[in-house]
Amino acid sequence: MALARVLVVEDGHEYIETFSRFLGDDFELVRVGDGPSCMDALAAANWDLIFLDMRFDRAERLIGDQAALEKRFHGDAGRAKRYLENHQGTYIANAIREAGYPHPLLFSYDFDGEPQRFAHLTTRLAPISYVNDMAGPADIRSAILEMLD
């Protein structure tokens, strides 16, 4: 039986290293480093689940309207970029849904402290779930399997 294919979207390699070591027998794992790459990967292949990091401060390319944000932040381009970086996971998720991809999205973000925000995102981006910051590989395995059921 073919393994479920999980696209890991992160700006570093922490997750893919850990997953490869601890979840490599359970899933087929592929990593991309930014939102545009994620969109390319979605266009190029089928995926069973997309694992999304939230913060992308090491990515060279970001999804989002930088100009609008600069205006919001009174021309502060740095702050606009920082805002995009800090919330890039939601921007990527938004882009995925806008592109019409229905894949389950699993955020790596602690929404435990922001239930209203998560509820807001759920109404727009479902099916989504999250693993909090302290989730270990076993928790993540469970979360993925739960979303794939």
Place this chain on the structure above:
Amino acid sequence: MILLWFFWLTAAQGSELSPLVNERFSQAVTAEKAGDFTTAAAQYGMVLAVAPYYDRAVMGLGRSLQAQGDVPGALAAYERLHASPEAIEARAVLLENSDPQAAADLYRLLQTLLLGDEWPYLGEARALTDTDSMAAATAVENYLDLVDRDPKGPTILDVLGALRRDDQDERAEALMVRLLNDWPQADWMPEVQARLDRLLIERSAQDFIVSEPEPLSDGQRTVLNEARLSAAQGDTERALTQLRLLIRDAPRSAEAWGTLGEVHLQLGQVADAEQSYRWALAIDPAEAVWHERFGQLLITRYGGKRDREARDSLRTARALRPSWAAVVYALAEVERSLRDYDSALTAYQDYLKMDPNGSWSSTARKRVADLSRLAPPAIETAAIDDTPAEVPEEAVQQYRLARAYRSRDDLNAAQTAIATVLDVAPDWTAAINLSAAISLAKGDGQSALASWNRSLKVNPNQAQVWLAIGELHRQKGRLAEAEAALQGAAQRGVADALYLLADMAFDSGDFDDAERILVRFFELSTGGSRHAPALALQDQVVDALQRQKMLLWGGGSFVFLSILLFWVRRLRAQPLSTLLEQAPGSAHDVAMVVSAVRHELLKHNTTLLEELAEALKCGDVDAVSYGVRRLYGDEGAQGVVARFDGYVRQLRSLGRRHGVLLDLRNKDPLFAPMSGAMRKLRRLENKLHRPPKRSASRFEVAEQLVEVGKALNDDAYHALGRFMQQLGTVHLSSEALLEVEERVREEPAFTHLDLPLLSVQVASEPIPVRVFQGDLDDIVANLLRNAYQAIAMNSPDAERRIGLSVIEQADLITGLATVELRFQDTAEGVLTDAMLHGRSIGRGLGLTVDLVTRHEGTIHVESEPGWSKAIVVSLQRVESSDTPVAVLAEE
């Protein structure tokens, strides 16, 4: 000779004389042995009256007369035995000083009588050294032809000196070359070599000299004086340079060479100094000063081994300048050290005549007195002869024989003799002890010990035997046995044993004991060889005790102060909350560090602990190694534990900057549990680097990892989250906003103004907002000030209004909720975003923009229906984590 005499003395008893004469002879021997030479001479005389050629009596008479200073009498006595080698030798020895030629003749007679014996030739050489050096040299060469072991040095060295004195350098050189070639290993050959070197360099110098030493010119003398001044001022290197240049300019200046030697000597360059002096001597051998300098160098820098050469040099110096008292004294000293007491005595006396009040006159007088002192008559030991009555006479004689052999270092003969004694008198302690001493001298410590123990069984009250046993044990490193034996000696009143016990106590670091024992030593000691060492040891003990006390005091004080300081710091130290209370401005920095701990350390790393524990249980070495690198670092990269310590240090440093001493590891409810968990991780490091082979042990480590994981991933992580939330969350309410407004209105700038009351509307209070309380207060206060000033200046009295409405918003994409604080007023005039962010405003608004930006908020100007404008501050709304996620999601 004395030993031989002793042997004969003891052997003579019981010879073939009539009983009466035999008794006389015995009395003579006893008197001589006791040092009563007058009686001895009389008794020997009476024996000789009956038996005029009884050789032992003749020799005894000669010795007795000689001992009384009656040289002619002694010679006459010895002459009775004109064919006896022993008597001839005695006469020769007596005549060596007074009639060297007669002595030499007698030695020649002995050479004939004792054909093949080498020592008469040496005697002849000794006799002729001062009067006929060439004949003495011939005698030495004959002696060397016959000697079959290392030749004896003193006489030969004297002969060499005499040859040099008599300008018989070639003969001296030949003799020295022969000595060096044939007996290079003899211990006095270095002196021969040195003398040969000196002879050769002097000969070389003779070739060098073609005229009288050249006097220095005025300029050269100036240089010499400058060099001397440099040396006197301690600049010896400069002096050396100046002198070398001078010698290049004036190579035949003995003065320059000699001064160079003095400077070399100052620098401790003995060989260079010696060479320089030799050049000075070679250039100007008639100058006494260089001989004196050279002699002093040999005396002071060769530890006595070149004293004979030094004596020659000093004798030359004296001959060249007879009035030089210091040289005479130095000569006396070196003669004395060479044991030529007659010459030394003469020299001391000469010195005192020349300089009776000189620097060394006191010492010289004492030397003269000492060297002139005659030995007192021996005590009558016969009266205290304690030979046990039960010991047979035969044993006593053998015992004496053994002692005589022992004194001559003929240990085998001594041992044979004492064995005979012990066969006859096995319990005679004196013999047993002598046997022990002989065994020890032969290097057989075990036998010596056995003998002494046997002796103590016969008579345990032998303090010196206890002492000897103790010393032997100590030498062998058997300290317990040594201590027991020395205690035995000490109990019997031997002070030396106490000294040794004290020394042992000192060596073992028991200074108190050493001090106590030394007190007993000084109570018992009345002098002796141990007294001075004991005084020195006492000084050492006192020093050690003082050091020990200082160390104890110092160590104790240090420990006490350290503990005190630790507790003071511990008691004074505060948790993080105190820092935030006392220095609210630190909140931002605190938040950054705490956020980093939570995000960088806990989130990305410690979540692995559970998997690491599983890997450990399964023996997955790679996985364990991976986790270990994350935790403890690898190849210069810091691990979690070290980075945690770094963050703690950052916070403590932050606290110090604000004057708050933080104790995060013990007092802070947030960091203390994390610190404990990190400590556990630190303790597990070795076991994780090298996992136990036994699965039970690995499981145990794994369980501890799980426990640490829970502490960090569950407890600490959530605690940090709550802390962050509390730290950066303000519950916005109308009441709080009005309190700020009230404070602003009470400020001096506004108290005299007729200002409208603030109208506040909060949608659903309290609203949690992500901002620090102090910052929010400043933001609100600044904007209110700005509004009051504006309406005071630009708003008609009837229209003056000011309002603040708080509403909630949400970002469509990110879902982030925000809170808008809309500061409304009726003031006329223009305020745009560009003005607000371009800083073309008052200082208060500029600060407000900074504060809002710091909290990731925004601030802008909007038109507002019913108002002139609104300044809108947007801050992030904080969600309550108390609300279950599922419920909210459903909502």
